[in-house]
Amino acid sequence: MTKSTSRLDKTFTLAKASGRKVFMPFITAGYPSLKDTAKLVAAMCRGGADIIELGVPFSDPLADGPVIQKASQAALINGTTLSKVLDLVSDMRHGSELGEVPVVLLLYYNTIYAYGPERFVADAVDCGVDGIVVPDLPYEESGELRALARSKGLAVIAIAAPTTSPERLKRILKDASGFVYYTSVTGVTGTRKALREQLSGEIVKVKHATTLPVLIGFGIANADQARQAAVISDGVIMGSSLINLVEKCAPSALQTELEEYIRAIKLSI
Amino acid sequence: MSFSHQLKNQLNKAGYFGKNGGRFVPETLMPALEELSAAYDHYSNQKEFWQELNYYLTEYSGRVTPLYLANRLSKQYSTKKYRVKAYLKREDLNHTGAHKINNALGQALLAKRMGKKRVIAETGAGQHGVATATVCALLGLECQIYMGAVDMERQELNVYRMRLLGAEVIPVTSGSRTLKDACNEAIRDWVTNVDDTYYIIGSVVGPHPYPLMVRDFQKVIGQETKIQIQEKEGRLPDFIVACVGGGSNAMGMFYPFIDELGVQLFGIEAAGEGLTSGRHAASISKGRKGVLHGSLSYLLQDDAGQIEEAHSISAGLDYPGVGPEHAWLKDIGRVNYQAITDGEALTAFHSLSRLEGIIPALESSHAVAFLDKMSPYFEQMEKPEILVVVNLSGRGDKDVITVRQEGASFDD
Numbered sequence: 144m145t146k147s148t149s150r151l152d153k154t155f156t157l158a159k160a161s162g163r164k165v166f167m168p169f170i171t172a173g174y175p176s177l178k179d180t181a182k183l184v185a186a187m188c189r190g191g192a193d194i195i196e197l198g199v200p201f202s203d204p205l206a207d208g209p210v211i212q213k214a215s216q217a218a219l220i221n222g223t224t225l226s227k228v229l230d231l232v233s234d235m236r237h238g239s240e241l242g243e244v245p246v247v248l249l250l251y252y253n254t255i256y257a258y259g260p261e262r263f264v265a266d267a268v269d270c271g272v273d274g275i276v277v278p279d280l281p282y283e284e285s286g287e288l289r290a291l292a293r294s295k296g297l298a299v300i301a302i303a304a305p306t307t308s309p310e311r312l313k314r315i316l317k318d319a320s321g322f323v324y325y326t327s328v329t330g331v332t333g334t335r336k337a338l339r340e341q342l343s344g345e346i347v348k349v350k351h352a353t354t355l356p357v358l359i360g361f362g363i364a365n366a367d368q369a370r371q372a373a374v375i376s377d378g379v380i381m382g383s384s385l386i387n388l389v390e391k392c393a394p395s396a397l398q399t400e401l402e403e404y405i406r407a408i409k410l411s412i
Numbered sequence: 413m414s415f416s417h418q419l420k421n422q423l424n425k426a427g428y429f430g431k432n433g434g435r436f437v438p439e440t441l442m443p444a445l446e447e448l449s450a451a452y453d454h455y456s457n458q459k460e461f462w463q464e465l466n467y468y469l470t471e472y473s474g475r476v477t478p479l480y481l482a483n484r485l486s487k488q489y490s491t492k493k494y495r496v497k498a499y500l501k502r503e504d505l506n507h508t509g510a511h512k513i514n515n516a517l518g519q520a521l522l523a524k525r526m527g528k529k530r531v532i533a534e535t536g537a538g539q540h541g542v543a544t545a546t547v548c549a550l551l552g553l554e555c556q557i558y559m560g561a562v563d564m565e566r567q568e569l570n571v572y573r574m575r576l577l578g579a580e581v582i583p584v585t586s587g588s589r590t591l592k593d594a595c596n597e598a599i600r601d602w603v604t605n606v607d608d609t610y611y612i613i614g615s616v617v618g619p620h621p622y623p624l625m626v627r628d629f630q631k632v633i634g635q636e637t638k639i640q641i642q643e644k645e646g647r648l649p650d651f652i653v654a655c656v657g658g659g660s661n662a663m664g665m666f667y668p669f670i671d672e673l674g675v676q677l678f679g680i681e682a683a684g685e686g687l688t689s690g691r692h693a694a695s696i697s698k699g700r701k702g703v704l705h706g707s708l709s710y711l712l713q714d715d716a717g718q719i720e721e722a723h724s725i726s727a728g729l730d731y732p733g734v735g736p737e738h739a740w741l742k743d744i745g746r747v748n749y750q751a752i753t754d755g756e757a758l759t760a761f762h763s764l765s766r767l768e769g770i771i772p773a774l775e776s777s778h779a780v781a782f783l784d785k786m787s788p789y790f791e792q793m794e795k796p797e798i799l800v801v802v803n804l805s806g807r808g809d810k811d812v813i814t815v816r817q818e819g820a821s822f823d824d
Contacts, residue, residue: 202718203587203704205596206438212586224716252436253703257717279436279703283426304440306606311443329440330604
């Protein structure tokens with residue numbers, strides 16, 4: 144097994160052995176700036192994040208709600224590109240920020256297509272990226288990328304949704320790697336008032352279709368919802384509420400606040 | 413083997429035209445697209461479906477639209493060596509003033525059969541929005557239209573028309589606040605309300621099966637043209653010209669002629685302020701392949717794959733992508749794609765108005781303007797009589813305010 148998959152696998156193995164749930168916080172790379180991103184990642188790691196998810200900004204993020212759209216646009220205006228995000232991950236991997244914490248990139252397919260899929264997979268692995276989530280690349284379109292990624296040990300994270308039927312789940316999770324990203328709502332990213340009642344039944348169905356860990360994302364707003372989601376799954380993903388924090392918090396207090404927020408979520412799950 | 417035969421084989425189950433097309437959408441929408449494909453396969457094989465559509469196209473929209481010989485226009489291009497006969501396919505005479513109603517009717521009838529109560533759509537110039545609002549009123553469907561805030565300003569009258577027809581117009585303030593952002597917002601709505609909502613895409617773009625389905629609903633344009641020109645001239649035309657934004661009027665016109673290799677097809681993109689100005693909407697002429705709004709095709713984008721803003725005086729052509737079937741027709745060289753600037757389109761807008769008493773939409777004016785550049789092609793024919801069909805996809809009433817604003821610099 145290659146090094147990058149093993150970082151993700153090790154995280155889940157350790158969590159399972161100690162009966163802990165996994166927390167993957169998300170922030171948009173380059174928001175408010177790439178320099179800040181490194182500091183915020185370090186703060187999230189100190190707070191106890193198990194996996195770091197970094198959003199690569201795209202001009203037309205059609206799976207994202209207003210909060211992440213706004214952060215993406217600001218990051219693009221800052222000149223954030225996929226190349227720069229990869230360099231940043233490499234710096235953080237070699238520096239003090241990340242250590243062995245796995246990094247997953249969330250990016251839209253056109254940024255990969257423009258970069259060149261083969262070159263992207265090679266560079267991502269070289270820079271210490273462990274997995275990718277591509278919200279507009281469903282199973283049927285991802286064959287080439289999955290094959291390239293598999294050969295280099297980069298996990299292409301499968302996404303399952305409330306609309307995915309049991310038969311389809313089996314098909315799309317058959318050769319998935321890393322973990323399964325379950326979108327808790329039909330909709331875009333962004334916080335919701337409450338988790339849907341059907342969620343726990345849906346996770347049971349996903350668990351039937353795969354042995355991989357299942358993380359719940361999209362719509363989780365606070366520690367209470369995180370705890371509820373973690374009870375029925377292997378862990379949770381939160382993004383928009385963190386971006387809200389980054390947006391509202393005074394720059395001087397941001398790193399401490401974010402670290403505390405991550406710690407609070409970790410404790411609750 | 414004919415191109416058409418190749419074409420039908422080319423569209424595989426995953427919805428690819430050659431290497432273009434596909435379904436690049438969030439997982440949440442995949443089951444909905446499968447459901448839509450299955451429903452379309454089912455109903456498009458039923459005679460009753462097409463009979464009902466034909467009923468509305470005829471009785472409600474006023475089809476068959478005329479193929480009109482524009483005599484005074486033709487004379488401009490005739491020489492001592494050859495006579496040009498320029499025919500206009502009068503899609504502008506449809507109810508609501510453009511070809512858009514052909515597709516809106518087809519998809520709304522499908523939505524109704526699928527049991528969907530709510531319809532959403534995106535619109536740029538407002539023509540597709542008006543057509544969708546119209547058919548929703550006709551069929552008693554709830555209707556919400558996404559429209560960029562910038563477009564709402566420049567097409568104010570169409571916003572009012574949609575509201576008169578009972579639709580809600582939702583301003584889109586994200587991104588460039590034009591058609592591409594209205595598409596993003598409509599897709600976000602669809603992802604959220606996929607259970608009860610039908611998304612009527614207005615052009616031959618988006619994920620499979622939309623490009624195929626919209627083309628099928630628009631191919632009536634080319635089918636009628638083929639019959640009409642045979643009746644009038646006893647032969648097929650030498651040239652067909654149509655404007656291309658997303659490309660639905662062109663695709664509908666071209667499709668029945670694709671295997672008629674004696675007919676040269678020209679798709680005219682918007683060159684805006686010029687192809688080298690950086691302010692244009694010529695995705696095929698100047699773009700690179702990429703993925704936007706669910707399919708792979710030519711796009712205006714920067715080196716990092718960020719989508720660039722399109723520019724055209726015509727809101728309907730102001731889109732940074734193009735339908736995947738056009739990308740394929742470009743790749744195999746079946747259609748010749750060219751571009752016309754804002755200024756050239758305005759000149760054609762004025763000249764058609766004065767020569768023929770027909771005020772064309774600014775979109776269609778791009779196709780009319782290309783006649784000015786066709787003499788080298790006419791020469792090559794070495795024929796005494798040359799037949800050209802221009803698809804007049806819409807009427808220009810909606811553009812009068814824009815044209816008046818530009819008038820000082822272009823009007824003689």
